[in-house]
Amino acid sequence: MKISTEKFTELAKKEVEKARARPFLKMVPHSLYQKRKAGLATLPDAAAAQAYGAAIRSEAINRLPELLEEFEKKATANGAKVFWARTAKEAREYIVNLASERGAKFVIKGKSMVTEEIGLNEALSDHGIEPWEADLGEFIIQQMHRPPFHIVGPAINVPVEEIRDLFMAKGIMKEPTLDPVALGWAARRFLREKFHRAEFGVTGVNMAVAETGTIINLENEGNIRFAKSSPRTQVSVMTLEKVVPTMKDAMHLIRLLSRNCSGQNISAYVSMDSGPKQDGEIDGPEELIIVIVDNGRSGIYQDPKARDALRCIRCAACLNICPVYRQIGGYAYGWVYSGPMGQVLMPLLLGLDKTQDIYRACSLCGACKSVCPAGIDHPALFLYYRSLDVSTDHSFKGKRRPWREALFFKAWSMAVQRFWIWDTGISVTRPFINKNSENGVIHNMKGAFGGWFRKRDLPPMAEKTFHEKWEEIKKTR
């Protein structure tokens, strides 16, 4: 997948102008947010449950090396094979080789974000092995060659007309229809044939349980269960932070992940694998291979502040509540991850230099933080990234800002620290600003700050500063 995080501002502007995505963005994130609220309300104390989830994720990250070792030991004892990959390249080469060795003509894929991160589909195609995304949304965007619009509903913004045209062009159905249910049936029939013949299945992992060596997947459609039941070989790919201490912890996170994601008490299917199929089982994989991907995360882990980004469990609650995401949708973020979770992750994975606008596209309102079941403080991380960036920190490739901006803030910081400069500045600027005032409100202004007035007004500046008034008050008493 092409990474275009550097073009964030340009892409965001384009997205805002796209009329077609607007009604979707006005509805879906809001309705998911309402469902989430209702879902959490079924718990005796939602706030305590969220705090408990944050404590689990915090502990998991804290004990990461130890838990990973334990997980590997238990998973191996269960009969699974564990492969470690330093980079995206190592991971995809290993999987492609394995698929070739096993003689797989095609691969059936359960929905996963990490296989998008490592660019597995392109690598498989390059080697003549067809990857079939089997989650309906992923299936649609794969055929359209688009990035996910939303990490949970990747194609939720695609209008039915486009899906009809796509399915007709690709021979997925014979009779055109705009009925979403009929479109769903067409995809079911098409993919069913793939599930039936599949010899090689690839899935992601929602949680890896250290205590038992078990991998857990949550889903609603059944594509992941098929990928883990029908083929002879199952490859499950996880990034190294997916590990949790105990099965009990996993159960609590299942409650939180389902509720925060879609408001469900639990997703339709939760499958938990401890090793490949056993003697006498007629289906299920003969070999289960778990690929643990680092891809920069052990580097992120060196920074005790930045490593908090690794707590994320991919519920997408932060996308649904984010006022920026709600305006621009998922495409502008330029890679697989979007919304606040993408904004905390991508700068670390790709470098602060390649994502400068991504972690600045935030008003620090804190809505994401308020809904996060993993206890991530997104705004604090954005401020941290910004500070690392301007101080050209090496570990995450800080780049420094353009000289005009740097100069402006240097002057600004000098002015606000010396009240005589500030006061002089105020009395010089006041007439220029206030001359735009009409009946006590400024509706518009020419120049650099014009953009402010597209959606807002500004009150005029007071004729006297507080200090000036205070001096007068003191005199009269």
Place this chain on the structure above:
Amino acid sequence: MQSARNEILERLRAAPKTKIPVRPFMPPLKEVSLDKEELVNQFTEMLTAETGIVYRVKNNDQALEKLTEIAKQEGLKGVMVSTDDVATSLDLPAWGSKTGVKVMSAKDFNGRDEFRDAVFDRVEAGITGIDFAVAESGTLGLIHDKDQARLVSLAPILHIAIVPVERVFPVYETVIESVFNQEKLPSQFVFITGPSMTGDIEGHLFKGMHGPRKVIVILIG
């Protein structure tokens, strides 16, 4: 060259340590204080909310009668059944020869490919027993083993699950404790809550995306 495994683990171990937070207090779920009958009611209510269909019968004979009724309603000609203890206790092959429904199980097939052909294309329903039911969310818990093939509850368009009432438990943790507190773990354990579904096309709810479109539960007891 060092192995990727050791390199990654060493880098993680060398990183600065932070304090493990204390787990905060969290009140228990209300299900843990329900009695048996309340649990069954809660299970039924929650599964019904997920569009599952729940029938309750007194004994195996009544369960078979219900099954005959369902077979007629759904027009079942062929079914794939599990051979777990609950399904076996119903003697479904005998039921099949009486009602004219062709009853197959994984044991009738020679290997994966033959079994897949049948379970994907030759049956209109999968009938399974279950190991656990969870009141908390109307969830079924199935341990996959030689008597509980994975595709029986997944590939056919209808899943009929037979649930003895004494197997209804309050919360996931109760179930997990008994499945995962043993030497040999099941290759797969699965929670099923209602039918397969998606909202991926413009948010329209569509049941039966890849797995069953309908889940029918017969509660016995």
